[in-house]
Amino acid sequence: MTRRAIFASALVSVGLVVAPVLTGHGPRFIWNASASAPIGLYAVEPADPIEVTDLVAVQPPDALAELLEARRYLPRGVPLIKRILALHGTRVCRHGTAITAYDHLYGHARERDRMGRDLPSWQGCRVIAKRDVFLMNWDAADSFDGRYFGPLPLSAVTARVVPIWTDVNGDGRFEWQASAR
Numbered sequence: 001m002t003r004r005a006i007f008a009s010a011l012v013s014v015g016l017v018v019a020p021v022l023t024g025h026g027p028r029f030i031w032n033a034s035a036s037a038p039i040g041l042y043a044v045e046p047a048d049p050i051e052v053t054d055l056v057a058v059q060p061p062d063a064l065a066e067l068l069e070a071r072r073y074l075p076r077g078v079p080l081i082k083r084i085l086a087l088h089g090t091r092v093c094r095h096g097t098a099i100t101a102y103d104h105l106y107g108h109a110r111e112r113d114r115m116g117r118d119l120p121s122w123q124g125c126r127v128i129a130k131r132d133v134f135l136m137n138w139d140a141a142d143s144f145d146g147r148y149f150g151p152l153p154l155s156a157v158t159a160r161v162v163p164i165w166t167d168v169n170g171d172g173r174f175e176w177q178a179s180a181r
Contacts, residue, residue: 026044026158026159029041029042029044030044030057032081035142036137036140036143036144036145037082037083038163038168038178039166039167040163040174041165041166042057042081042161042163042164042166043164044159044160045159045160045161046160047159047160050084050133050157052085052087054084055081055082055083055162055163056082056083056084056135056157056158056161057079057081057158058080058081058135058152058156058158059158060156061152061153061156064149064152068144071115073144079159081161082137082143082145083135083136083137083138084133084135085106085134086102086128086133087134088128088130088131088132089127090102091127092146092151094121094122094123094124094147095123099136101134106136107136107147108141109147109148110142114142119144119148120148120149121148122150126150126151131153131154131155132151132152132154133154133156133157134146134152163175164177
């Protein structure tokens with residue numbers, strides 16, 4: 001590669017990183033490295049409207065962000081990528097470890113994390129409030145989501161994310177624009 005090509009590539013790369021900051025727009029893409037949603041590249045879209053089953057980027061509230069950081073689950077400022085299980089008016093229950101919504105079992109919570117530490121727990125049923133959302137990656141048994149922290153404020157949802165290039169099956173074979181549903 002010539003010096004001119006290297007310089008041009010570097011300039012374009014810096015421009016792609018700096019442009020969103022200078023224009024006041026957020027990132028256009030997110031790389032998910034957590035196995036709680038398929039690993040890979042996601043496009044970032046406006047969060048309005050959002051629907052049940054959408055994948056969304058979430059900035060956790062302070063108390064949750066502190067827990068995520070303290071346990072080294074996720075650094076502060078890095079968004080969670082979670083699936084919307086329930087919106088306003090939906091009844092979500094946790095009985096023991098079982099999580100149900102729409103009269104359907106969506107999965108189970110674990111009592112301890114991989115380090116043997118107790119995981120947060122809540123019990124009973126909750127009807128999701130107008131300005132709340134319940135997030136759960138039901139396809140990922142190890143996902144740290146609503147099964148532990150319950151509903152979150154809808155304002156924590158910062159974007160809808162759409163798979164661009166992801167490892168849907170967790171086998172190292174990335175797929176172009178795999179289905180988000």
